Amino acid sequence: xxxxxxxxxxxxxxxxxxxxxxxxxxxxxxxxxxxxxxxxxxxxxxxxxxxxxxxxxxxxxxxxxxxxxxxxxxxxxxxxxxxxxxxxxxxxxxxxxxxxxxxxxxxxxxxxxxxxxxxxxxxxxxxxxxxxxxxxxxxxxxxxxxxxxxxxxxxxxxxxxxxxxxxxxxxxxxxxxxxxxxxxxxxxxxxxxxxxxxxxxxxxxxxxxxxxxxxxxxxxxxxxxxxxxxxxxxxxxxxxxxxxxxxxxxxxxxxxxxxxxxxxxxxxxxxxxxxxxxxxxxxxxxxxxxx
Amino acid sequence: xxxxxxxxxxxxxxxxxxxxxxxxxxxxxxxxxxxxxxxxxxxxxxxxxxxxxxxxxxxxxxxxxxxxxxxxxxxxxxxxxxxxxxxxxxxxxxxxxxxxxxxxxxxxxxxxxxxxxxxxxxxxxxxxxxxxxxxxxxxxxxxxxxxxxxxxxxxxxxxxxxxxxxxxxxxxxxxxxxxxxxxxxxxxxxxxxxxxxxxxxxxxxxxxxxxxxxxxxxxxxxxxxxxxxxxxxxxxxxxxxxxxxxxxxxxxxxxxxxxxxxxxxxxxxxxxxxxxxxxxxxxxxxxxxxxxxxxxxxxxxxxxxxxxxxxxxxxxxxxxxxxxxxxxxxxxxxxxxxxxxxxxxxxxxxxxxxxxxxxxxxxxxxxxxxxxxxxxxxxxxxxxxxxxxxxxxxxxxxxxxxxxxxxxxxxxxxxxxxxxxxxxxxxxxxxxxxxxxxxxxxxxxxxxxxxxxxxxxxxxxxxxxxxxxxxxxxxxxxxxxxxxxxxxxxxxxxxxxxxxxxxxxxxxxxxxxxxxxxxxxxxxxxxxxxxxxxxxxxxxxxxxxxxxxxxxxx
Numbered sequence: 001x002x003x004x005x006x007x008x009x010x011x012x013x014x015x016x017x018x019x020x021x022x023x024x025x026x027x028x029x030x031x032x033x034x035x036x037x038x039x040x041x042x043x044x045x046x047x048x049x050x051x052x053x054x055x056x057x058x059x060x061x062x063x064x065x066x067x068x069x070x071x072x073x074x075x076x077x078x079x080x081x082x083x084x085x086x087x088x089x090x091x092x093x094x095x096x097x098x099x100x101x102x103x104x105x106x107x108x109x110x111x112x113x114x115x116x117x118x119x120x121x122x123x124x125x126x127x128x129x130x131x132x133x134x135x136x137x138x139x140x141x142x143x144x145x146x147x148x149x150x151x152x153x154x155x156x157x158x159x160x161x162x163x164x165x166x167x168x169x170x171x172x173x174x175x176x177x178x179x180x181x182x183x184x185x186x187x188x189x190x191x192x193x194x195x196x197x198x199x200x201x202x203x204x205x206x207x208x209x210x211x212x213x214x215x216x217x218x219x220x221x222x223x224x225x226x227x228x229x230x231x232x233x234x235x236x237x238x239x240x241x242x243x244x245x246x247x248x249x250x251x252x253x254x255x256x257x258x259x260x261x262x263x264x265x266x267x268x269x270x271x272x273x274x275x276x277x278x279x280x281x282x283x284x285x286x287x288x289x290x291x
Numbered sequence: 292x293x294x295x296x297x298x299x300x301x302x303x304x305x306x307x308x309x310x311x312x313x314x315x316x317x318x319x320x321x322x323x324x325x326x327x328x329x330x331x332x333x334x335x336x337x338x339x340x341x342x343x344x345x346x347x348x349x350x351x352x353x354x355x356x357x358x359x360x361x362x363x364x365x366x367x368x369x370x371x372x373x374x375x376x377x378x379x380x381x382x383x384x385x386x387x388x389x390x391x392x393x394x395x396x397x398x399x400x401x402x403x404x405x406x407x408x409x410x411x412x413x414x415x416x417x418x419x420x421x422x423x424x425x426x427x428x429x430x431x432x433x434x435x436x437x438x439x440x441x442x443x444x445x446x447x448x449x450x451x452x453x454x455x456x457x458x459x460x461x462x463x464x465x466x467x468x469x470x471x472x473x474x475x476x477x478x479x480x481x482x483x484x485x486x487x488x489x490x491x492x493x494x495x496x497x498x499x500x501x502x503x504x505x506x507x508x509x510x511x512x513x514x515x516x517x518x519x520x521x522x523x524x525x526x527x528x529x530x531x532x533x534x535x536x537x538x539x540x541x542x543x544x545x546x547x548x549x550x551x552x553x554x555x556x557x558x559x560x561x562x563x564x565x566x567x568x569x570x571x572x573x574x575x576x577x578x579x580x581x582x583x584x585x586x587x588x589x590x591x592x593x594x595x596x597x598x599x600x601x602x603x604x605x606x607x608x609x610x611x612x613x614x615x616x617x618x619x620x621x622x623x624x625x626x627x628x629x630x631x632x633x634x635x636x637x638x639x640x641x642x643x644x645x646x647x648x649x650x651x652x653x654x655x656x657x658x659x660x661x662x663x664x665x666x667x668x669x670x671x672x673x674x675x676x677x678x679x680x681x682x683x684x685x686x687x688x689x690x691x692x693x694x695x696x697x698x699x700x701x702x703x704x705x706x707x708x709x710x711x712x713x714x715x716x717x718x719x720x721x722x723x724x725x726x727x728x729x730x731x732x733x734x735x736x737x738x739x740x741x742x743x744x745x746x747x748x749x750x751x752x753x754x755x756x757x758x759x760x761x762x763x764x765x766x767x768x769x770x771x772x773x774x775x776x777x778x779x780x781x782x783x784x785x786x787x788x789x790x791x792x793x794x795x796x797x798x799x800x801x802x803x804x805x806x807x808x809x810x811x812x813x814x815x816x817x818x819x820x821x822x823x824x825x826x827x828x829x830x831x832x833x834x835x836x837x838x839x840x841x842x843x844x845x
Contacts, residue, residue, distance in 0.1 A: 056727050134765075182679035190636050191745065192665030201691075202680050222771075 032272035042091035055088040055241040074259035096226035100160035113171025138163030175207035195290040216279035220272035295494040324495040326505040329515035330760040344372035381456030385468040391440040398436030423454040446477035468682040474623035475545035479831035544765035555765030606805040619796025627805035645761030666745035674752035675738040686722040692744035732763035
């Protein structure tokens, strides 16, 4: 996760010239990404409109069938329709992706603001704590957490959030400090505004600005994470449909039945890619207007 | 007189847009200095860069003739240009810290030019580097050659940059704002250096927005505006009898001794004659009986640097500002001017000494107690853009500074904001824009409107015009003078620019290394300075006079 944060940081520092040029080129990609995410959102909210079956319908006679008109994405080892399972899998993937990012952000804001606005002692304490967390691989933290509490959607959310919160918190802290020392905060102080008013009106919105973009991209990252956990058998328990778990289940058939891996894999990649494209688009828009 | 550089009808355009340089013609002879003067966006830098084949990506360069020592340059390819740069044309840029590679030693940087043009052996090159550093007056050249750019002072860096530009003794030197980033005393040294090179026969194209810098060097002047030369001629002719109204505007805009108390900008601002400033009961009323608005006694402020060493930014500074008075503080970078301003504003708390505002304690109060009285003193900052929340529109910025008690409802706030914007010469249409989309002068007007909003008695102006072009600077200075006259404001006016201080200040403090070295009325300080440092500062001040000044040792 730390790598992701760093990636976002360097992207934020990209020169504005690139923006105007690629701004036009990226248009169709933005549209496609938006459409794809809408589709996935629809899958998650009303899966039954997209498929007549349920993700648990087994048909042993039709086990491991290649994609056909009847089974668009083929069937798995128990004869379950992969298309149906991908559609139904959207819900838990999105839930974990958005939920984990939201939880990570809230935690990060609390710690980041406390460190950035607190005194030297508070800042030192939180900073050292964050440094320790950042030194540990995020996946390891998540694994330990799941090992203690057992797998499940809510545990997944907390585990993924735990793994990424430290990176965000570090960023929030940096932003808060930068804004706190800015000319406009100093000007507001000189105008005689209260500290609380300055924090609400200036520090919070300006410190959060770059985070909007990072969080959008973070959703994609969280989906990958939750899928990784499921792939390791630590996420959503089978037979519940979940893209990572489906990848795990298809692992043994990868040389004979490619569709078991391809379609859930495409769903993960598609989601992550779309979210990232939208995030970058958002970033360009915001920066073009404000810096 | 044989011509070194011959340019006829030079036009430069970017992409499909209108040309930024339109049909410019000039000549430079050996040992002659042509100054191209103009404001930002006039096309002077593009002109300079075109002479080196550096006009930039997507540029279309066209000319009837573009010749250096009789060799046409117009159809040069990259290889041809690389041969010319450094050997035949040297280039000195504004900011040496940006122009020098931060990871290479100064000696390596200068030697690079020599190496690229296959100058002598390694040993010979090293000797030449030392020779060059000595020639441009860098002290301890052997030590400096081994240091990285950031280890040198600003003046030394600029000298090193000049050394690399003249390494191969090019017959033509192009200097694009070579002293703009420097303090006046260092500026004087660099100008002396360039002058010495000119005397040795180097042709010089000097790009500057600053007429007083030009006056020290130029034989001929070209005044540039919107991509064309509006006027070109010998230095004396252009400055004593300008033939074009724009040249006159430029000259008028320069604050100088004989123009004190007069308007600098010809334009009349659209300010209503009767400035409608409601004075609330108990606000303006509690002016101090003794007439002293702000006084500071024995201020000391120390900062701990990143290396843990404590540095005294302000040492024993005392000052007094009366009602309706302008106190100017002048000094070079690092002299403690801005720290003094922040102490006056109580954005910093002094380590020793006290600040008293309107006869009552100020610096000793807690921030909570100060807050209620902050309206009495407001501020205008050097970089207005960074003093505005980037998300806010002009209207919101000004409204935010209005005193809540006087303007409790939205309609009143809106009306008052519109009034204030009109007062500083901004139109209604500017109110809903973000400052980012305004010009430098407009931004500073917004900053002034914000400073006026709390209806203060004193405004601290920290380098309010240093980022502005000279004509815009003139308008802003005029605006501040108008407002002072009508509202009875006092100013604490901080600037590194002696001309500006001389123009605006009633009394002047000269600061150096955190101390006040001299204080007195503006007339006394500028006519008969007592302190050696003040004298040195004044000697370095390039006065815009028709005859180039004799060089004074800096």
